[in-house]
Amino acid sequence: MKKIFVLSFISVGYFLNAQSLSNSPYATYGIGDVKYDNTIETSSMGGISTAFISDFSSNFNFGNPANNSNFELTSIKLEATNENNYFKTDYNNTKSTKHSTYLSNISIAFPISSKIKMGFLYQPYSSKSYEVLHTENQPDGTIYGNKFKGSGTLNTAQLALSYKINSQFAVGARANYYFGNLYDLNEFTTSTAELINGYETKNSIKNFNFTLGTSYQSIDTRTDRKLTIGATATFGNTSNMNTNYINSTYYYSDVDVKGGEKIIEQKNTSSNNLLPLQASVGVGYGSENQWFVSGQIDYKKGESISYFGNTFDYQDSYRISAGGWYLPNYNNFRSYFSRVVYRYGAFYEKGSLEIAGNSINKFGISGGVMLPFKTSSITRMSGLEIGIELGKRGTLNNNLINQNFVNLKVGFNFADRWFRKQLYN
Numbered sequence: 529m530k531k532i533f534v535l536s537f538i539s540v541g542y543f544l545n546a547q548s549l550s551n552s553p554y555a556t557y558g559i560g561d562v563k564y565d566n567t568i569e570t571s572s573m574g575g576i577s578t579a580f581i582s583d584f585s586s587n588f589n590f591g592n593p594a595n596n597s598n599f600e601l602t603s604i605k606l607e608a609t610n611e612n613n614y615f616k617t618d619y620n621n622t623k624s625t626k627h628s629t630y631l632s633n634i635s636i637a638f639p640i641s642s643k644i645k646m647g648f649l650y651q652p653y654s655s656k657s658y659e660v661l662h663t664e665n666q667p668d669g670t671i672y673g674n675k676f677k678g679s680g681t682l683n684t685a686q687l688a689l690s691y692k693i694n695s696q697f698a699v700g701a702r703a704n705y706y707f708g709n710l711y712d713l714n715e716f717t718t719s720t721a722e723l724i725n726g727y728e729t730k731n732s733i734k735n736f737n738f739t740l741g742t743s744y745q746s747i748d749t750r751t752d753r754k755l756t757i758g759a760t761a762t763f764g765n766t767s768n769m770n771t772n773y774i775n776s777t778y779y780y781s782d783v784d785v786k787g788g789e790k791i792i793e794q795k796n797t798s799s800n801n802l803l804p805l806q807a808s809v810g811v812g813y814g815s816e817n818q819w820f821v822s823g824q825i826d827y828k829k830g831e832s833i834s835y836f837g838n839t840f841d842y843q844d845s846y847r848i849s850a851g852g853w854y855l856p857n858y859n860n861f862r863s864y865f866s867r868v869v870y871r872y873g874a875f876y877e878k879g880s881l882e883i884a885g886n887s888i889n890k891f892g893i894s895g896g897v898m899l900p901f902k903t904s905s906i907t908r909m910s911g912l913e914i915g916i917e918l919g920k921r922g923t924l925n926n927n928l929i930n931q932n933f934v935n936l937k938v939g940f941n942f943a944d945r946w947f948r949k950q951l952y953n
Contacts, residue, residue: 552613552921552931553658554888556678557881558842559733560656560710565684566591567633568607568937572896572915573851574873576822579758579810581745583817584909586943588637588647588688592760592808593700594741596645596690601908602638607631607939619927628657632937637688645690653684656710671719680710682733699742704762706735706803723777723788730772735803738764752816762806769799804829814852821852830880843887845880849873851894869898871915884926892919896937913939 555561570577570591577591585600609632615624630652637647656678664672688702710731717724743758773795781787806828814820826847851873860866873894881888896915904910915937922931 553615553660553929554881554922554931555654555656555658556676556712557883559682559731560654560678560680562654563609563632563652565651565653567605567635568896568913568915568939569871569898571917571937572871572873572894572913573822573849573853574875574894575826575847575849576810576812576824576851576873578741578760578808578824578826579743579756579812579822580820581743581756581812583814583820586909586941588635588645590635590647590649590686590688590702592741592743592758592810593647593688593690593702593739594698594743594760595756595758596637596647596700597692597698597743597745599637599645599690600639601943601945603636603941603943605633605635605913605939605941607633607913607937610936610938612934612936614932615929616924616932617927617929618924633939643692647686647688649684649686649688651684652681653706653708654682656680656712669719673715673717673719675713675715677713677715678711680708680731682706682708682710696746697742697744699740701741702739704737704739706733708733723779725777726775728774728776732770732772734768736766737762737803739806747816752818754814754816756810756812756814756822758808758810758812760806760808762803765803765805767799767803771795771797771799773797799832804831812852817855817858819852819854822850824849828880842880843882845878847875847877849875867900869900871896871898875919879921883928886923886925886928888922888928890919890921892917892933894918898941908943908945910941910943913937913941 552561566575566577569587577589580589581595582589582598585598586603588599588603589595608629610629611627613626633649633651635647635649637645639645658676658678660676662674666672685705686702688700690698690700692698710733712729714727715724739760739762741758741760743756745754745756747754774791775793776789776791778786778789806826808824808826810822810824812820812822828845830844831842851871853869853871855869856866858867875892877890879888879890894915894917896913898911898913900909900911917935920930920932922929924930
């Protein structure tokens with residue numbers, strides 16, 4: 529059975545790399561629509577992870593790798609996301625919707641010893657998947673047409689290690705590898721022209737950096753109340769983003785087959801600051817195996833990348849998150865819902881995009897549950913994870929786009945005592 533789980537983990541990872549993800553029109557800029565780096569457990573609590581040490585032995589924290597002092601079991605997680613986006617702009621009073629379902633996360637984690645824990649994670653980091661056609665009728669009867677198209681996914685693979693120094697302090701490190709290809713195309717033509725003018729950008733990305741984390745947790749044994757403080761920093765960026773930009777004219781001899789192409793301009797550039805400095809601090813407070821609440825601030829430094837032959841600048845951004853969980857009474861076996869973990873959260877994100885003087889910000893609320901399996905216990909909590917996010921991104925100012933979204937997430941956490949040497953037959 530355990531061999532089947534490992535083979536499934538590998539095959540699911542291959543599928544994740546090949547899938548196409550939905551996103552917002554703002555994905556046309558830069559590296560696309562960033563999928564916030566978290567699991568269902570974290571996203572259901574508004575995105576908190578920096579000061580979150582799970583009370584249960586089956587949950588590995590990749591957000592802050594130091595926060596795994598309670599992790600004691602081998603855990604395999606498979607998660608999927610259903611995105612539902614609703615767009616509106618005042619330009620011609622346009623409305624549209626977009627839906628997508630994709631595999632959003634797979635991970636495996638296990639304890640090496642009582643002090644050292646390790647985890648592997650694989651998930652999409654950002655994506656482009658858009659196609660927009662814009663036409664304008666001129667007074668002389670000429671029709672101008674602009675077509676915008678983008679595709680591709682940037683994935684991330686992570687290796688995390690956690691070390692427990694003593695009962696209160698822990699440190700952790702995570703190695704992050706980003707890889708993928710992103711493609712953008714802008715085509716311009718008129719009803720009287722024989723050729724299309726195309727502006728094409730192909731980005732091939734390989735990026736490596738590190739995340740260091742630390743945490744402190746103090747528990748009052750008389751009341752089981754606990755205070756948690758955590759911090760992380762991501763740095764050491766080794767980036768290799770090769771950009772091939774082509775400005776050319778052509779016609780289509782067949783569907784997506786160019787004919788008579790003539791290159792007007794071609795550039796090859798390399799970016800070395802793709803994923804710059806990031807930092808996070810958080811504070812949490814709760815009662816052992818009953819409830820927990822936390823607040824967190826994330827910061828990300830701005831960056832510059834090549835986009836359609838020009839330099840595009842991202843702004844410094846930050847995110848404020850708050851959330852927690854509540855467990856009514858896990859020892860109440862007469863009531864199943866008393867043993868369900870209920871999660872809640874909210875967040876506000878000052879975006880890195882600035883268009884026509886408007887920051888493309890994002891905010892939302894979230895919630896979720898962990899439905900334990902029948903054989904699950906407080907020391908071996910496996911179950912079905914369900915989460916939901918509702919929120920808004922963008923603005924209607926200057927004919928920009930307002931995006932409302934409802935994201936549904938479903939996953940499984942299979943936890944057991946694997947890879948342990950038996951002392952007795």
